[in-house]
């Protein structure tokens with residue numbers, strides 16, 4: 001039950017947001033992280049705005065540079081909310097990076113999770129580590145499993 005174990009690990013990592021976890025992500029910006037709003041569609045999603053609104057890009061694969069993406073065109077250093085709606089199984093998790101080309105600090109967006117990036121920092125694992133993730137992601141790739149949890153900002 002790898003998926004269940006991974007989910008449990010993720011859930012405990014964001015236990016501090018347990019109350020908002022139960023709140024729908026669309027409720028007036030109250031949610032800071034939680035389960036995906038949409039059913040799995042195989043894509044990683046990013047939006048310029050909080051609560052999954054504004055300019056939007058979706059990726060079925062990896063992207064070395066968010067300066068170009070579809071449909072919004074450019075979300076580098078613009079993403080404020082993200083969602084991993086990938087299919088559970090192989091390559092279900094996503095690592096997002098501070099810099100292009102999968103460089104600098106990285107954070108894991110687990111399969112089936114949603115984040116308001118205004119409330120999280122990159123872990124201290126490279127250039128840009130410790131910085132707020134909001135408007136600060138430049139590239140991403142899918143991975144079988146990752147554990148670099150975004151750092152919650154109380």
Ligand SMILES: [Ca+2]
Nearest residue numbers: 048078079080
């Ligand atoms: Ca933004």
Ligand SMILES: [Ca+2]
Nearest residue numbers: 063065066068
């Ligand atoms: Ca691109």
